[in-house]
Amino acid sequence: NAGVTQTPKFQVLKTGQSMTLQCAQDMNHEYMSWYRQDPGMGLRLIHYSVGAGITDQGEVPNGYNVSRSTTEDFPLRLLSAAPSQTSVYFCASSGTERGIQYFGAGTRLSVL
Amino acid sequence: SQQGEEDPQALSIQEGENATMNCSYKTSINNLQWYRQNSGRGLVHLILIRSNEREKHSGRLRVTLDTSKKSSSLLITASRAADTASYFCATVAPGGSYIPTFGRGTSLIVHP
Numbered sequence: 293n294a295g296v297t298q299t300p301k302f303q304v305l306k307t308g309q310s311m312t313l314q315c316a317q318d319m320n321h322e323y324m325s326w327y328r329q330d331p332g333m334g335l336r337l338i339h340y341s342v343g344a345g346i347t348d349q350g351e352v353p354n355g356y357n358v359s360r361s362t363t364e365d366f367p368l369r370l371l372s373a374a375p376s377q378t379s380v381y382f383c384a385s386s387g388t389e390r391g392i393q394y395f396g397a398g399t400r401l402s403v404l
Numbered sequence: 405s406q407q408g409e410e411d412p413q414a415l416s417i418q419e420g421e422n423a424t425m426n427c428s429y430k431t432s433i434n435n436l437q438w439y440r441q442n443s444g445r446g447l448v449h450l451i452l453i454r455s456n457e458r459e460k461h462s463g464r465l466r467v468t469l470d471t472s473k474k475s476s477s478l479l480i481t482a483s484r485a486a487d488t489a490s491y492f493c494a495t496v497a498p499g500g501s502y503i504p505t506f507g508r509g510t511s512l513i514v515h516p
Contacts, residue, residue, distance in 0.1 A: 296446075323501070323502060323503065325503055327506070332508060333508060334492065334506050334507050334508035334509050335447075335492070335506040336506075337503065337505065340501065340503045342501050348501070350503075351505075382446055382447070384447075386502060386503075389452075390434065390435050390452065390454075390496065390502060391434075391435065391437070391452075391494075391496040391502035391503065391504050392437065392449050392452060393437075393439075393447070393449060393494075393504060394449070395446035395447045395448070396446055397445060397446050398445070398446055
């Protein structure tokens with residue numbers, strides 16, 4: 293049982309490039325979310341999904357797109373990377389346990 | 405903006421001592437959770453306390469919740485070097501999507 297899998301683990305982009313951070317879970321969880329973690333800022337919610345075909349914005353959605361075509365996958369797209377998007381990105385999923393989150397190992401992204 | 409704010413930001417203790425971290429939040433909650441993050445890893449759920457509960461235990465962890473003061477505390481008894489990590493509180497709002505909002509965290513160092 294893999295849990296929540298994020299790929300890649302590390303990525304370096306140039307300003308203006310686009311990329312997709314992948315997230316997959318095998319726990320049949322309805323809820324999935326993306327957070328970014330910056331030093332001294334804790335985790336901030338980017339986008340979340342309460343089921344396939346349903347997504348919504350979190351606290352810091354600008355510059356990011358998401359879609360949820362299957363229960364298992366929730367990719368995060370950076371449309372035109374900016375240095376301000378240098379961060380560690382975490383994907384999480386949750387089932388019926390009142391919001392208990394299961395986190396992936398994170399993707400460390402640097403935008404030059 | 406963060407819902408929960410942890411205090412202190414950093415805590416350094418000796419092995420065998422107790423560690424207490426506090427969390428204050430601003431609006432009503434369905435539940436409050438505590439997570440642990442080891443350096444370079446994803447967050448791991450530790451314990452959840454519902455809004456109608458006042459205290460909960462799990463092994464060496466004790467969590468209290470005071471909804472009148474909008475605050476919670478996490479006590480780790482008889483700390484070990486392996487408890488060295490960052491600890492985050494997260495709040496889930498009532499009637500919503502069960503997506504938690506995280507605080508900035510407390511960095512705990514336990515010296516052997």
